[in-house]
Amino acid sequence: MPKTYEPIATQTLGSAAASVTFSSIPSTYTDLVLVVNAKAQSSDLYPQYKLNTSTTLSRTYVYGDGTTAGSGRSSDNYIVGTNQVYASGFLFNAICHFMNYANTTTYKTVLVRNNNASRGSEGLVSMWRSTDAINSIEYYASGNFDVGSTFTLYGIKAA
Amino acid sequence: MSPILGVWASAQQSAFVVGDYESIATITANGTSQSLTFSSIPQTYTHLQIRGIAQASYSSNDYGSIGVRLNGDTGSNYTRHGIKGNGTSATSFGITSTTFAECGDGAYLNTGTTVGTSVITILDYTNTNKNTTVRGFSGTDNNGIGSIALGSGLWLNTAAITSVTIYQQNANFTDKTTFALYGIKGN
Numbered sequence: 430m431p432k433t434y435e436p437i438a439t440q441t442l443g444s445a446a447a448s449v450t451f452s453s454i455p456s457t458y459t460d461l462v463l464v465v466n467a468k469a470q471s472s473d474l475y476p477q478y479k480l481n482t483s484t485t486l487s488r489t490y491v492y493g494d495g496t497t498a499g500s501g502r503s504s505d506n507y508i509v510g511t512n513q514v515y516a517s518g519f520l521f522n523a524i525c526h527f528m529n530y531a532n533t534t535t536y537k538t539v540l541v542r543n544n545n546a547s548r549g550s551e552g553l554v555s556m557w558r559s560t561d562a563i564n565s566i567e568y569y570a571s572g573n574f575d576v577g578s579t580f581t582l583y584g585i586k587a588a
Numbered sequence: 589m590s591p592i593l594g595v596w597a598s599a600q601q602s603a604f605v606v607g608d609y610e611s612i613a614t615i616t617a618n619g620t621s622q623s624l625t626f627s628s629i630p631q632t633y634t635h636l637q638i639r640g641i642a643q644a645s646y647s648s649n650d651y652g653s654i655g656v657r658l659n660g661d662t663g664s665n666y667t668r669h670g671i672k673g674n675g676t677s678a679t680s681f682g683i684t685s686t687t688f689a690e691c692g693d694g695a696y697l698n699t700g701t702t703v704g705t706s707v708i709t710i711l712d713y714t715n716t717n718k719n720t721t722v723r724g725f726s727g728t729d730n731n732g733i734g735s736i737a738l739g740s741g742l743w744l745n746t747a748a749i750t751s752v753t754i755y756q757q758n759a760n761f762t763d764k765t766t767f768a769l770y771g772i773k774g775n
Contacts, residue, residue, distance in 0.1 A: 430630075430771065434609035459768060460639055489727065489734030491673025498680075500673025504731045528705045529641050535764050538641060538705035540725055540736075552673070554727030554736040560701060585639070587768035588611040 431588060434462075439581040445470045448569030449580045456531040456562050458584030463566060465523040467578035474572035476523060476543070477510025480565070485558040494549035509555040511543045521545035530563040537563060609637075612769040617761035619645065623657075624761065626769045627751040629713075633771030636710040638752065640767030643704070646697035646759040651728035651735045654695055654706050655688030655755040658720060658743045662687055670724070670739030681739075688755050689741020691724025695756050695765075703764055704728030713749040720749060
């Protein structure tokens with residue numbers, strides 16, 4: 430059986446930065462998986478991703494913060510992010526599955542798990558209302574990601 | 589594999605061993621069935637993962653569940669539980685003696701360009717000393733309606749898994765539905 434789940438690129442921050450971008454993503458895989466292991470530099474931040482600049486992103490999410498379980502949604506936006514603020518000094522991780530990202534017959538769906546020791550856990554589904562293939566992903570925050578934060582993009586190819 | 593993408597921050601190649609995650613098969617629906625089955629699954633992996641997008645022809649602006657049945661068992665031999673969010677509230681579900689392991693609302697119930705999506709993991713599927721556990725992460729969003737779920741299911745049978753059926757209880761999968769099966773090796 431063909432082996433897959435290949436690393437496409439990794440970015441490790443040598444200096445604090447507000448965003449990282451993976452561009453010119455090849456269309457040869459079936460799904461993309463973005464794995465984030467990061468920390469806020471000095472202020473609380475909301476990590477989020479952007480696929481283009483149109484207000485064609487939406488999301489539905491469910492979360493638990495140790496006190497409350499809840500759900501929410503947002504529509505007609507150009508970004509998709511977590512509902513929870515991630516406090517500075519605490520590591521958070523996110524795993525974002527961009528499903529069937531290169532097909533040109535359906536809108537694009539993304540499944541995200543966000544986890545943060547200081548805040549809680551969250552599951553999220555997002556839709557990009559475009560039949561274009563995804564060729565660029567920008568992951569950014571309202572503040573800076575700290576030095577040492579890592580972002581790895583993987584490609585999974587179906588038989 | 590060397591980096592081939594444009595990058596805007598410092599980058600370095602990470603150590604990674606490719607080879608433990610293999611593609612087994614892909615099924616695309618043809619509009620005539622509410623179920624898709626992976627059969628004759630090799631017994632050479634430790635875990636299985638199924639990834640896909642789904643749409644069912646139900647003529648509503650709504651979402652429907654994606655279920656899993658193992659080895660063709662359609663009896664009340666499953667339990668399932670989990671947490672769901674519909675954009676307004678979070679709910680917990682738990683059902684025993686049911687006919688499939690639910691993985692969440694990963695099917696969009698209409699034609700068009702919107703689809704739901706699922707990542708389903710079947711753990712230790714060849715082990716005959718335990719019942720089989722299914723883990724689902726599944727959801728649909730359509731810009732104002734949606735559902736996201738983290739679910740877990742149990743098949744009350746210790747047989748090794750040789751077939752997996754993806755099931756939608758409302759309507760036939762459309763031809764925009766496709767699922768891929770992967771095998772994960774352990775040491």
